[in-house]
Amino acid sequence: MPSHAARLDEELQSRLRDELGVAPGRASRGDLMRGLAALARQQLARRWVASDAADRRTRARRVHFLCMEFLIGRSLANTLAALGCEDAAAQAVQRHAAAWEDVQAEEADAALGNGGLGRLAACYLESMATLGLPAWGYGIRYEYGMFAQTIQDGQQVEHPDPWLEDGSPWEFPRPDVCHRIGFGGRVEQGAGPGRAPVWHPQTVVHAKAYDLLIPGHATERVGTLRLWRSAAPALIDLQAFNLGDYARAAACKNAYENISWVLYPDDRTPEGRELRLRQEYFFTSASIQDILARHLEEHGRLDNLAAQQAIHLNDSHPAIAVAELMRLLIDEHGWSWPGAWAQTRQLLSYTNHTLMPEALETWPVELLARVLPRHLEIITRIHQDWTQEARLAWPGDAARHARAALIDAEGPRVRMAHLAVLGSHHVNGVSALHGKLLRETVFADFAAHDPSRFSHVTNGVSPRRWLAQCNPALAQLIDEAIGPAWRRDLDALIGLRAWLDDGAFVARFAAARQANKRRLAAVIAHETGIAVDAASLFDVQVKRIHEYKRQLLNLMHVVWRWQSLRAAPQADWAPRTVILAGKAASGYAMARQIIRLAHDIARVVNSDADAAGRLRLVFLPNYGVSLAEVVMPAADLSQQISLAGTEASGTGNMKLALNGALTLGTADGATIEIRDCVGEENMFLFGLDADGVAARRAQGYAPREQLARDPRLAGVLEAIGTGVFSPEEPGRYLMLVDQLLREDAYLVTADFGSYLQAQERTDEAYRMPEAWARRALATVSGMGHFSADRAVAEYARRIWRVRPSG
């Protein structure tokens, strides 16, 4: 693809004319986006074919990354950058009188994920390709991704996300790749080859493959993300259809095709809905069948399966893979149980992404019996074998046997995380603290039994998307200082330390950040109508709305600040803009209420004369990858204020710090490791640590005692609870306040005082802009460790044992 603007424009014009049927002189921004994507697509396809051929030729060991979510966002700028022609493309569209940013904005986000987990998977695929690993991602081609959020009367309203409506320029349908996925039916014992059981499913759904190609940066390698769409077998439609019963034919088709219809929202309280189980099995079975088929095609035998393939379970959502592999090896390929079990445990590895016990998925045995009867048999056998082992390991310790069991006798229910642990050779957490807590809490018994299998790999983010692409002003400055190699070797950022005492450089760094803040201010004005001062401190908390993330603590600080500045309007208040964004799962009432409270507080504060020029509260609707790309480069302060021990890692904390925000946070997740890398003196840490939380809970924490001790807390809760921000409905937040004072499950009231103190320290620091900018630059220089390349290289070496193949 030409890296010269004039040549690229020539090719763009022929695409517009020949492929899109558009006169180049009349091309709209959407046409330009599609024309450029078509050009890039051809290039990608060529490179992909070469990468795949090389892997086949060398019989490379592959890794397969199974994940329910891939939160990709837009791909045009990223792809053109990978192909080395982004600048030329930007200039080419200018010849058509269009702005490059506007052309990019025409592409719909591929939002096939909820948040951190899905975005991490997308960053990792990009790193796998960039590192040259022979890797395949596997997931679901949801027809509707993450819902779009609007705000009406201060409340979240969800809208469907038909991201495929106009087609995706990046998809490669593979009509020949189709696997059959069974559901229901019965198992016939001893009827198969070697007296293996035979499963007669009641229904069979087709899984059809659609590939998205993932280009590596500064390499020719292109990786694959294979997504499955569910389809009814043609025969099924025809029967009812031929009888003239069109309604029944349509209903039947829907029942099959709804499996890949829509992404489940993450409310961390899995209720065991049947469609979710069907989704999990559907994509897991299709992926495993695909892996086996490709292996057989290449090797002609299965006994070297684990030597040639690695399969990674990204969270327990695809944990049914353990039973599916066993079923395929035993029932379809005639393996013995011990042989199949050994092979399975050599193939699979598992990453856990959450600690909260209530978030760990379990399925009622009764449901599995109905939907996946053969898998339930296999799970029952694994349960029995493990129970025996546990009895030998801990004789007489019935409580422990029950706690560690695969099938929880209460319900009874199958614990999918335990299934993943039992079936994997490695289990890892996503930060040092999370790994430690996994070993000490949810997987304590397994870790005591076999400690060598447990470890952690601290998460990382893509330096390409989360610095080079989203923050070109800073990227250019860094290039001038240390050269461009940091894009593939983020540790090189440490070289910026040599510039910390160069006043002119630090001033240019501050100016680049200031420009980013003006860009965000324009977006805020456009989206919310609120005018914010780009010179004020941009105080940012952007992430899914969850009680454990404690957006409420943030709002309580805003209320306290507002009350304080009204009490002392003549005092010298450092101007501040508090920016919140994030989606609440539609069924999560408390999270929705927090969004509403943010809007109620914003309405009062933003129209108060005393707050003018000093305090603004903004809720940016529809947070997603593309909005994050504007927010990350423009934040001064990054709020990472989850209760210690609840946020497995966090990745927004990394993106914000990488772009120069200082962190205001608790000692939780990867924030602890950020502290170790950028220095505590460049952060504002507060609150209980994980041990302190455990100790406080063990004492029996009483929020009301805290209330009696801290008049600031009492004042804030009184204002919220009595309707100062909701005068039209004074009791609107009574329940919320009541819950805080009765239970306060995430110790918001316990950390409140320490949080306010930390906030005061941020004010003092921001009064010295040069010193602040220097600390921000020091922060960037320390963030090399948090590259997704480092994380993926660690997985590849230690867990997957795959090597770059060029």
Ligand code: 26Q
């Ligand atoms: C489960 C069952 C039914 C419906 C939904 C779900 C579900 C869906 C998504 C449960 C959990 C999730 C997502 C979890 C997640 O995003 N975890 C985050 O993972 C990040 C990457 O490792 C971490 O940085 C975050 O700390 C962690 O919260």
